[in-house]
Amino acid sequence: MNDIEKQQNKGFFGWIERVGNKLPDPVMLFIILAAIVIVISGIAGATGLSVEYFDAEEGENLTVEAVSLFSAGGLNHIFNSAVDNFTGFAPLGTVLVAMLGVGVAEWTGLIVSTLKRLLSNVPAFLLSAAVIFAGIISNIASDVGYVVIIPLGALIFAGAGRHPLAGLAAAFAGVSSGFSANLLIGPTDALLVDITNAALNSAGINYEMSITANWYFMIVSSVVLTIVGALIxxxxxxPRLGEYKGDYRPDFESLTDIERKGLRNSLIVLIIYVVIMAFLMFPQGAVFRSFDEAIGAESINDFLSTGLLLAIFLLFALPGLAYGLTVGKIKNSSDFVKGMTEAMSSMGNYIVLAFFAAQLIDYFEFTNLGTILAVSGADLLESIHLTGLPLVLGFIVVAGFINLFIGSASAKWAILAPIFAPMLYNLDIAPEMTLIAYRIADSSTNVISPLLNYFPMILIFAQRYDNKAGIGTLVSTMLAYSMAFLVTWSLLLVIWFLFGLPIGPGASIAL
Structure with missing residues (x-):
């Protein structure tokens, strides 16, 4: 073992990596976890474990009981839902469609040539900050950042002669741990604000938050998290990853004349494509605009949530095609298809992993164990009778822990909002502040949760550059970002709280 490997194995993070990497293959680990959920659900069902909470949408108290997968209904669910769980696994289609386009751009050489052109003499800190920032602002397009920014982060670092896993980690941190920060207002803002307003109204509180409720705070958060992420x-x-010794070695040779011509032609195609898409998206009454009830006007939020993925595919595929035709990589239709086929061939491990990950996540949801955990955690915090800033910080800790088991931001908030939004309101803490605390907790711990929908995909991307990378490698690497973002973001909230700074247009921390 050399000095770098000894350094990597030292300390708390080294211990996490060693223990994590001694776990079975990720596929087997998901099978084992699914089996554990089945056993726990059987015990919980037999003992009648249940919780009661107020559902804002239904406007009534609901009792949620643990559902046993050992029961007749549970066993039927296991067998009858397996295919639907797999085909309906949200990241599966997202990843595969995006990788079709990225595969064309990568196979033709467009991505490598672009990186060679752009990455000469870029300062290390600036490059890290750019990757983090790109990840943060990508959440305006929902989950697209997971399948575009994260693999590109690894390629960008490799193209700059740096460790690709560091680039992947930086992008993952920006996309996932910085998910709620942004410079713009997006679909997430509308969704969470709607749930908060419904929770308040159901408790008889006549209070209406606007979609821009957290805007000022999130703009500052984007800058602060970018700096912190780059430093981490x-x-x-x-430094902890050490020198990269994997098989992926991008070509660092200077661009040839034909490659420069290919870049020029691909840029022309890209500009034409962007202009067409802008015409379809932004003018009043444009094809991709629809009425958004959350803001009472036309917006492209529906397109960003459901239609953007095909647009991303074309964003890579069309310039990739132009580049490939120019440099001679694509001579006929078969060559074009080959680029997509090779991209899919590299996703075989992910498809296998996705099948079992989808079953685990479904079992956890079907058994109601996640809901029971969330409500129990909320009840525990409520019973402590904290007030003011300690209560807000305690809420961040509890919600951050619950986030390890329930990945969906809206699903978690639908459970927690009817409890915490009215409770903190009655303690003179504005709902805008409560929502900020939730968004901090919901984002920061995403990257260390194996139950995150996209976690299996990130692991497969990591193994592309280091075939020895396991769950321990990924979790130990991402834990530093999770801790740093959680602490820094919470301190930023404390500053806002103590100085009474405006959170958004017309929004403050206290009533």
């Missing part, structure tokens, strides 16, 4: 990448993650 450059000062901790990359």
């Amino acid at each position: 990448t450059d000062k901790f993650v990359e």
Whole structure:
């Protein structure tokens, strides 16, 4: 073992990596976890475990009981839902469609040539910050950042002669741990604000939050998290990873004349495509605009949520096609298809992993164990009778822990909002502040949860550059970002709380 490997194995993070990597293959681990959920559900069902909470949408108290997968209904669910769980697994289609386009751009050489052109003499900190920031602002397009920014982060770092896993980690941190921060208002804002307003109204509180309720705070958060993430990448993650010794070695040779011509032609195609898409998206009455009830006007939020993925495919495929035709990589239709086929061939492990991950996530939801955990955690915090800032910080800790088991931001908030939004309102803490605390908790711990929908995909991407990378490698690498973002973001909230700064247009921390 050399000095770098000894350094990597030291300390708390080294211990996490060693223990995590000694776990079975990720596929087997998901099978084992699914089996554990089945056993726990059987015990919980037999003992009649249940919780009661107020459902804002239904306007009534609901009793949620643990559902046993050992029961007749449970066993039927296991067998009858397996295919639907797999085909309906949200990240599966997202990842595969995006990778079709990225595969064309990568196979033709467009991505490598672009990186060679752009990455010469870029300062390390600036490159890290750019990857983090791109990940943060990508959440305006929902989950697209997971399948575009994260693999590109690894390629960008590799193209700059840096460790690709550090680039992947930086992008993952920006996309997932910085999910709620942004410079713009997006679908997530509308969704969470709607749930909060419904929770308040159901408790008889006449209060209406606007979609811009957290805007000022999230703009500042985007800048702060970018700086913190870049520092973690450059000062901790990359030094700990050490020198890259994997098989992926991008060509660092200077661009040839034909490659420059290919870049020029692909840029022309890209500009034409962007202009067409802008015409379809932004003018009043444009094809991709629809009425958004959350803001009472036309918006492209529906397109961003459901239609953007095909647009991303074309964003990579069309310039990739132009580049491939120019440099001679694509000579006929078969070559074009080959680029997509090779991209799909590299996703075989992910498809297998996705099948079992989808079953685990479904079992956890079907048994109601996640809901029971969330309500129990909320009840525990409520019973402590904290007030003011300690209550807000305690809420962040509890919600961050629950986030490890329930990945959906809206599903979690639908459970927690009817409890915490009215409770903190009655303690003179504005719902806008409560929502900020929730968004901090919901984002920061995403990257260390194996139950995150996209976690299996990130692991497969990591193994592309280091075939020895396991869950321990990924969790130990991402834990530094999770801790740093959670602490920094919470401190930022404390500053806002103590100085009474405006959170958004017309929104403050206290009533």
